[in-house]
Amino acid sequence: ETGVTQTPRHLVMGMTNKKSLKCEQHLGHNAMYWYKQSAKKPLELMFVYSLEERVENNSVPSRFSPECPNSSHLFLHLHTLQPEDSALYLCASSQESGADIQETQYFGPGTRLLVL
Amino acid sequence: QKEVEQDPGPLSVPEGAIVSLNCTYSNSAFQYFMWYRQYSRKGPELLMYTYSSGNKEDGRFTAQVDKSSKYISLFIRDSQPSDSATYLCAMALGNYGGSQGNLIFGKGTKLSVKP
Numbered sequence: 001e002t003g004v005t006q007t008p009r010h011l012v013m014g015m016t017n018k019k020s021l022k023c024e025q026h027l028g029h030n031a032m033y034w035y036k037q038s039a040k041k042p043l044e045l046m047f048v049y050s051l052e053e054r055v056e057n058n059s060v061p062s063r064f065s066p067e068c069p070n071s072s073h074l075f076l077h078l079h080t081l082q083p084e085d086s087a088l089y090l091c092a093s094s095q096e097s098g099a100d101i102q103e104t105q106y107f108g109p110g111t112r113l114l115v116l
Numbered sequence: 117q118k119e120v121e122q123d124p125g126p127l128s129v130p131e132g133a134i135v136s137l138n139c140t141y142s143n144s145a146f147q148y149f150m151w152y153r154q155y156s157r158k159g160p161e162l163l164m165y166t167y168s169s170g171n172k173e174d175g176r177f178t179a180q181v182d183k184s185s186k187y188i189s190l191f192i193r194d195s196q197p198s199d200s201a202t203y204l205c206a207m208a209l210g211n212y213g214g215s216q217g218n219l220i221f222g223k224g225t226k227l228s229v230k231p
Contacts, residue, residue: 004159040124043160043204043221090159105219107152107159 002026004108006091012114013081021076021111023091031096032074033105034066037088049074050096081115088112119143122205122222131231135192139205139222142186146207146220149181151190154202154224163203164190195229202226 049068065077152160164179
């Protein structure tokens with residue numbers, strides 16, 4: 001496996017279900033991200049982890065719960081979602097050097113989520 | 117006013133045409149400007165990266181940043197059907213560190229290059 005992988009690629013869930021999205025990066029990076037991509041809307045940053053510490057949480061509802069057990073893996077736990085949460089959820093990773101430059105983010109293929 | 121404005125298209129051009137994709141932005145503090153390409157059912161991939169103003173060329177692709185006008189462009193020369201994708205502009209204030217490094221994306225422009 002190379003790059004950033006995500007599973008599952010597609011997910012259909014009811015509003016009362018609990019599910020988890022998984023992301024794994026094989027690039028040796030130290031930062032990982034969750035984004036939400038909805039139709040006709042810009043990519044929205046949800047969470048950022050750097051060195052397994054959460055450094056950003058962009059006012060995301062508590063029904064989304066991230067977990068970063070190590071620098072290679074990132075999860076997004078979902079519970080009691082709403083139909084408007086249906087979207088493509090993208091994971092990304094980057095190598096943050098601490099220098100004053102913007103590091104390239106590498107994206108996974110995404111999980112297409114449908115909430116019924 | 118949204119931070120980053122991008123016409124979602126769709127934009128349809130014949131093969132071989134020159135394509136111009138644009139974004140405008142409101143925050144004059146943005147320093148880093150990127151173009152991502154996203155094929156259907158794939159995640160975005162970085163295409164071009166520019167720091168501050170100026171031009172950058174890579175093969176058939178040229179990125180331009182005009183900070184005085186708060187306007188960025190991506191030009192594709194000799195467009196090919198394989199260039200058909202959604203193109204996302206993105207920008208950031210500065211280096212990674214809290215919200216300073218967060219990327220702000222445009223909505224994306226869907227491009228179709230017809231053979």
